[in-house]
Amino acid sequence: MDTVYALSSGAPPAGIAVIRVSGPHAKAALNDLAGSLPAPRRASARRLRNRSGVTLDDALVLWLPGPGTATGEDIAELHLHGGRAVVAAVEEALSAFPGLRRAKPGEFTRRAFANGRLDLAEAEGLADLLAAETELQRRSALEMLDGKFSRQVNDWREAVLHVSAQIEAVLDFSDEDDVAVLPAEFTQRLNALSAELLEWLAKPRAERLKEGFKVVMAGPPNSGKSTLFNALLDDDAAIVSPIAGTTRDVLERSVSLAGIPFTFVDTAGLRSHSDDSIEVIGIERAHAEALAADLVLWLGDEGEGPSGAWEIDPKCDRDDRIAKHRPDLSLSAKTGEGVGLLRERLISRASNAMPQPGSIALNMRQHRLIESASDALSEIAVTEDPLLVAEQLRLARLAFDSLIGRTSTEDMLDALFGRFCIGK
Template identity: 60%
Template structure:
């Protein structure tokens, strides 16, 4: 981290204001070079920014944050400039010409915050989700993770493992040489309680479902109204609607949000026994695959012929066609009948599939490490040899350390921080 980095940290210009951040040991000299002198720490002042030839670049608000108590844990400068493209380009070009400064890579500011102990990996995961959040539910869940809820939960487990390890070490130190198999009093109960806490966390809905949206697959035979209902729910004419059977040949996806809850609507080819050609046959195969992947299936075909737990949808109610005896929802894509009720029903069902508000949602990487720790705790539960029990507890602790970033590979860090934009 010897280099000093800079980047535009606000939205792409043109904009009213553009914020350029500089982080590293060269931040203070850079501010002196552009603004003439350092202002008082953490005080916003108006300064004229000039390049190396003395030419005026902009009149900007500047803030000087001496490290280590900063967002990145390093000396940090913020330049609040006018947000025109030419202004931002001129300021960045002037910074690039200063010795020891370079443009930041994706996620490099956040990575430095992690490496300097300002945040851990679980909080970094939450920050990445917060930046990518598009719905209110995603924002609230990301705030929980970025606020440290996941970290505190894992830290608690780690402390429990350390306490259990200390009991094992004490038993080994004071046991007779001929008998090192007796477990400390209360050890088994505490170990089982910890294992139960891990299982409870693993049973929660995964964060990926919240990130990507609940998958709602519309399925049924040709001309059952799937594409019309898809367009009505998506509020867009993305799917081709036709009376010709087999019009939809491929899978069409569209992300939407109902009441702040993220969904992915999936329109599929009509399912029938005999396809008209190889292309339609491939589409039918993909439709069946999508039903297998679905979180919710809206079945528009004959009643009872859909997959288990599918919602029975009676579509095209405006046509007067014979309907289902006990449909879950009656809808018309033409008149809008029942669409509001269907959307509300999807939101209600999604509430059972998504993390609860205020609850820490685990990402796939985190779930794998917690599962690994749970397996090691099971080894400790089944063993009587104190040496093997102690080793299993050590491996469980290492899993928690990796989750928090205390023992991580460069490849994993590159992948995680690569999710961020330049300037964050």
């Protein structure tokens, strides 16, 4: 197997740059560069030189013999001064060693998976952690990376193996009275497992964490949508004008409030007729955004907004406005009155719709596989043939194996590990 190397820290210039080398030739490469091999797992100061004896840098080096490493292989780490020229010189020196090559995106993590240092669900958690932009995303990713979900899947798998053994006993020894009939616990175990899978399927999905809780400003032209949009973002992202129809397209911005990801959407003013073809397109898009929203803030006439929308009385600072009789909230985006309260209520609403802090959120792949397992168990309830029961249990077990990577296609692995940066 090739030995790979890559910059595992941020792009230079930086205070420190870390180059990681993993594979069977890591030991020889480190010994050559540093002049001697340091004690295992102990940071040591060394002067690095290339094969021509030219000094490259004074660095801290680490020798981490496998298999008890992040990748399960021998690893060398070079902690360098973080200038571009230093990093380039050391990478050039590494490329000159036989059997060494630059790592591909995600290759270190893929080797960790291949060597059993982490399973597929944990690798997905690591990918989500690296991409996390909010506190809620970070905490959910850590739970997945920590193996909490993998342990749950293994529990499900053990439960299926247990009932599979019972059904196999019926198939193999059906002429013996003590095993010809399934025990009552067979059905009880299956019902409990089915109920648990349905609970997991009902949980908020990981995609919600990435996309954010979607809040759409909707209403007729000049109702204050763009002003409220800017106030919630605390930024002049949308053009505000007294001219009706200023906003002609969808304007979308993502933001984190109290660690929760939100996507705020400003839309074109809704009206029944327009001679402007571009505005008509904007109105159509506004309707589509309202349908796809988690919540619509309706700034138009009371009772004319979409079902479930919050009635917003948007200009409470103006005496000439037609006030709503029963608004969910009165505010002035212009003066800021009531905007803070709106943020608090949005956070509260989103908190109930998003995965809870510290909980595990299933991605699309995981949700689909748990659904497959659940469907297989549901088929057992309407099946009397022990052979068909055994087959459905096999399908459920196969879905659980796929969740943690016991059975995985190369295309799926390529897609997952391709999400990582080169140094990971």
